[in-house]
Every structure is written in structure tokens, then in C-alpha cells.
Amino acid sequence: MTTKVPVITIDGPSGAGKGTVSRALAKKLGWHFLDSGAIYRSLAVAVTQAAIDPQDIDAVVRVAESMDLRFEANDPPRIFLGGQDISHKIQTEDCGSTASKIAAHGPVRQALLQKQRDFQREPGLVADGRDMGTVVFPDASYKIFLTASAEVRAKRRHKQLKEKGADVNLDRLTKEIEERDRRDKERAEAPLTVPDGAVLIDSSDLTIDQVIARCLDIIGGR
Ligand SMILES: Nc1ncnc2c1ncn2[C@@H]1O[C@H](COP(=O)(O)OP(=O)(O)OP(=O)(O)O)[C@@H](O)[C@H]1O
Numbered sequence: 494m495t496t497k498v499p500v501i502t503i504d505g506p507s508g509a510g511k512g513t514v515s516r517a518l519a520k521k522l523g524w525h526f527l528d529s530g531a532i533y534r535s536l537a538v539a540v541t542q543a544a545i546d547p548q549d550i551d552a553v554v555r556v557a558e559s560m561d562l563r564f565e566a567n568d569p570p571r572i573f574l575g576g577q578d579i580s581h582k583i584q585t586e587d588c589g590s591t592a593s594k595i596a597a598h599g600p601v602r603q604a605l606l607q608k609q610r611d612f613q614r615e616p617g618l619v620a621d622g623r624d625m626g627t628v629v630f631p632d633a634s635y636k637i638f639l640t641a642s643a644e645v646r647a648k649r650r651h652k653q654l655k656e657k658g659a660d661v662n663l664d665r666l667t668k669e670i671e672e673r674d675r676r677d678k679e680r681a682e683a684p685l686t687v688p689d690g691a692v693l694i695d696s697s698d699l700t701i702d703q704v705i706a707r708c709l710d711i712i713g714g715r
């Protein structure tokens with residue numbers, strides 16, 4: 494008999510707090526954490542560094558299949574591409590935007606599918622992304638859809654980037670995030686949507702700790 498490794502999926506739009514909450518939950522539970530967006534962002538870095546046209550899907554797929562990614566679960570977590578620390582490079586909105594353009598293509602998503610599923614290891618996994626509950630882990634034990642108003646999400650992202658020393662303009666950032674969300678929702682392949690059976694949490698008026706408490710309630714305080 495095989496025992497299923499439990500998975501909690503947290504999907505939602507940009508800046509809803511998925512990464513923050515997923516990481517905290519994984520730490521509380523002593524489970525693994527998958528930041529699937531970081532995989533798409535790393536591919537965007539790899540494609541840019543190789544001077545490949547993001548529209549050349551065959552070439553992007555080849556990079557996706559061969560890229561050597563390593564995650565280090567430090568605080569903050571670090572990510573290495575072929576030994577190069579790209580943890581800072583993947584954080585820009587430009588990188589998020591390129592990631593979202595290449596993520597719209599089915600063959601690219603297919604090339605990254607197993608890399609994400611490999612994170613499902615004992616004792617459990619908290620997986621953050623856009624299609625965790627719909628495509629990557631459709632049999633997840635618990636599914637959460639975390640959202641917040643577009644205005645709140647843009648302000649959060651603006652504050653986050655400013656704190657990291659980035660020179661960002663709120664109006665421009667709001668437009669870029671709206672454009673990325675629209676692309677993620679409207680694409681034909683694995684669009685961002687509320688998975689069947691997911692519990693919706695709107696974090697617009699909740700603190701990070703309140704969101705974590707709600708998630709723990711949903712999974713029965715495991
Ligand atoms: N409930 C909250 N209240 C206030 N700030 C929050 C809340 N949740 C998250 N934040 C802050 O918002 C910023 C974005 O959060 P986070 O990176 O977790 O979002 P995300 O959903 O993972 O976004 P993306 O999908 O674009 O990576 C962070 O600086 C985080 O600390």
C-alpha cells in the first residue's frame with residue numbers, strides 16, 4: 494500500500510501573500526515548501542542570460558529541460574542556477590513579467606511539471622503558485638485560494654520592492670501587475686482560477702498572522 498504525502502496548495506494572484514503564508518505554514522508544520530513562481534522566474538533568467546527570444550518556444554523548452562536549479566531553504570531562501578545565486582535577480586517585476594510570458598505556453602509548463610512534483614516528499618508539502626490545486630497537485634489534501642484587492646496587492650509589492658532598495662513607481666507597478674494577472678487568468682494553459690474544492694481567503698483586511706491562522710483552521714490545526 495502506498496501512503497500519499499500530504500500537500501496543501503495555495504494559489505492566487507500576484508502579491509496576495511501566497512509566498513509569505515506558504516513559507517510560514519511549511520515552517521510551522523515542518524513540511525517542504527515549493528515556490529513554483531521562482532521556477533518560472535528562474536527560467537526567465539536562464540532564457541535572458543542565454544539571449545534567447547522568449548517567443549522561441551522550442552528554445553525556451555530546451556532551456557527548461559536542461560536548467561540546473563537548486564533551492565536552499567534558508568531564511569530568506571536562496572536559489573541557484575548552474576551554481577550562480579540568482580535569488581535577487583528573480584525578484585524584479587521585469588523578471589515576473591518575462592516569467593508570465595513564457596509561462597503561457599503549454600510545452601514550457603509541461604517541461605517544468607515534474608520538477609515541481611518532485612517537491613512532494615515526506616512529511617508533506619506546501620505549494621505556492623497559480624496552478625498548484627488545478628494541474629500540478631489536483632489531489633492535494635487541502636486547497637486554498639488566497640487573494641486581495643488589486644490596489645492592496647500593488648501597494649504591498651511596492652513596499653516590498655522599496656524595502657529591498659528598488660526604484661519603483663506605484664502607478665507603473667500597478668499597471669504591470671494588472672497586466673501580469675490578466676495574462677495569467679486569460680491564458681489557455683493552466684490559467685489562474687479557483688481550484689475545485691478550494692477555500693477562498695481574501696487577505697485585503699487581514700494581517701499575515703490572521704491569514705496563517707485561517708489556513709491552520711482550514712487544515713484542522715495539524
Ligand atoms: N496580509 C498581509 N498584510 C500585509 N502585508 C502582506 C500580507 N500578506 C503579504 N504581505 C506582504 O506583501 C508582499 C507580497 O507578499 P508575497 O510575496 O507573499 O505575495 P505572493 O502572493 O507570493 O506574490 P507573487 O505571486 O507575485 O510572488 C510581501 O512584502 C509580504 O510581506
Ligand SMILES: Nc1ccn([C@@H]2O[C@H](COP(=O)(O)O)[C@@H](O)[C@H]2O)c(=O)n1
Nearest residue numbers: 529530531533589592593596622623624
Ligand atoms: N504555478 C505557477 C507559478 C507561477 N507562474 C507564472 O510565473 C509568474 C511569476 O510568479 P510569482 O508567483 O513568482 O509572481 C506568474 O505571474 C505566472 O505567470 C505560473 O504560471 N504558474
